[in-house]
Amino acid sequence: MYTIGQVSEMFSLPVSTLRYYDKEGLFPGMERQSGIRKFSERELEALRVIECLKRSGLEIKEIKQFMEWCVKGASTYSERKKLFEARRKAVEEEMLRLQKTLDMLKFKCWYYDTAMQDGSEDRLSDMIPDDLPPEIKKLYDNAHS
């Protein structure tokens, strides 16, 4: 059993955030001892899932919904699985978008490297994509597809 301060340390989250999550219903049925929150292993696992679902792009409300399904037991396994499948798909799509973003950023790094060597963008702005070095063209093409 941990206090809110200990959990704050363990997860590097402000105490205010943990209280906010609690208020939003993300720790259903958390114990208290004379008013003071007691975080058990169940709440720590909840927090791990919260961080995962948040990073997957889920809102607090929807995470609350998930926590309610957990309380409801075996009858909600299929909803929970559907949720994780949907988040998985969303994250896979986000990673594809980020890969394009990354290729654009790498292209821009090359671009400004070149501009700095040349002292101006003149040569670069006269180029057409086919003039780009092959590895750079790959980045450019993926970023603009």
Add this chain to the structure above:
Amino acid sequence: MYTIGQVSEMFSLPVSTLRYYDKEGLFPGMERQSGIRKFSERELEALRVIECLKRSGLEIKEIKQFMEWCVKGASTYSERKKLFEARRKAVEEEMLRLQKTLDMLKFKCWYYDTAMQDGSEDRLSDMIPDDLPPEIKKLYDNAHS
């Protein structure tokens, strides 16, 4: 030259968002014809960069700063390059975090698949990580590292 409505179509962005970007200084020196915004190729390229930098996690203010560097010319190449290097690093880190998130989500998909087959989580909650099938243990380990 394009009107705001045409650009809104081309980029699937609400007209209000384009006006907001303009107000925030993201299109420095954009032309107007009797009050009406005229988007040229320069503004379209600016928009492509805006979308890239936004996805990389940059705030509007910082994108504005970048646009000001662009106006300032060759003397800011190195700042601009440093910005893209920093965003590149940030996106690479974000992709690592997302890969962990994805492994957690895949693990949870397996978990609920198994729970549905068993009809309960009893067997799962008695398991220690070493009991997990090898590919599942890999997901679990990466997600929790």
Add this chain to the structure above:
DNA sequence: ATAGCACCTGAACTTGACTTTAGGTCAAGG
């Protein structure tokens, strides 16, 4: 016994990125 912590609450405030509203200009079509 009092000062200092760590905890508690409800309510107000903040931030970023838009969106909506209310009111106005101007050109083209019926």
Add this chain to the structure above:
DNA sequence: CCTTGACCTAAAGTCAAGTTCAGGTGCTAT
């Protein structure tokens, strides 16, 4: 002529996710 549609502005409103504030409880070390 007058309505419709695309454009304009400034200002207010929205939303999510916290954070901050003001005031309160209760243990413990000086």
